Amino acid sequence: ENADTMDHVQPRSRGGRTEWLNAVAAHASCNERKGNRTPSEAGMPLLWQPWVPTRAELVIDT
Template structure:
């Protein structure tokens, strides 16, 4: 039972997340959710849930809104690693350098470690002989750091 997961639906029947069986039982005890579908068997006084539905609606607007601002912290949160070597991201690098007209946009900025950022310097990745491990693009959802 410990490795089984339970689907949690919003009060409007939209899927929210999957939680462990332990977490699902705690939600039932606190009466924040009701069982929509049972898996069969019982877990103490409760039937084993397969799908739970929240009693109250939870607002999840952040999941559906596109991010508006392209900031350095948002770039680092989007990439989570150096785009050149895969190490820890400490800075933000412009794929097309600012000295050549490159701006801080979702498609032109990547997270980088200090070593790779200094190695690339004022060149494009092709000129520096460095390949990008990821393609920079605007995220579909708001990036949560």
């Protein structure tokens, strides 16, 4: 199953910004379950830490 939403690690409602280091891919059900909490508060540790991608990582092969 693929992640189909973008989640804010630090929720926007709590000051989190939409930027690379605060954004992760998430299943809609997991995103909804996490709600207005951080991953640690929700007991849902991140599988990967967010990172700023390189230019090469942003290239999509079409």
